[in-house]
Amino acid sequence: GQQLNQSPQSMFIQEGEDVSMNCTSSSIFNTWLWYKQDPGEGPVLLIALYKAGELTSNGRLTAQFGITRKDSFLNISASIPSDVGIYFCASLGSGTYKYIFGTGTRLKVLA
């Protein structure tokens, strides 16, 4: 079946550093979304991408829809302690509303 693989699985970074993470698949997708989940909460939508090559920002977050339509990237600039959490990429199975989530990247920030 369709899967979304995220890397890295987890990362420790210093406060103020920039962060990069990615999401890849062997399948083509028409939509990419990025969510963040804090402990004990549901995921929160960060950015939605709809077109190959699209680059979209939301504050310190920037995400890109890969040209091949098989990947997406999320960058966080100047990380702060509240960036701690799990970041999930997600997409929709072709022609369906079957949502697929990635394996997650766990971000831990050292103050």
Place this chain on the structure above:
Amino acid sequence: ETGVTQSPTHLIKTRGQQVTLRCSSQSGHNTVSWYQQALGQGPQFIFQYYREEENGRGNFPPRFSGLQFPNYSSELNVNALELDDSALYLCASSSTPDREKLFFGSGTQLSVL
């Protein structure tokens, strides 16, 4: 604007029992979907309801069933509970035309003993 609310927040059941989880969608949202999130994993799509009808289902057996009511709230029912059903169950609502943009509740943590 009221967000997505789920009840109960925590639940303990024994194997073989049945459970009903409830979700109130965000005001103005007409679509509800349910997800199972095992510890350390991403959410897994169970099914989606739009206008009180199921219009998408993931790889879950028939003992997982649901309902959507005229006010767009929803229930997830799980029969014959198994130990592997222990997970965080998340409800998400969305609205046309942006049905892919999900707004999640905080979830119900289900433990099956």
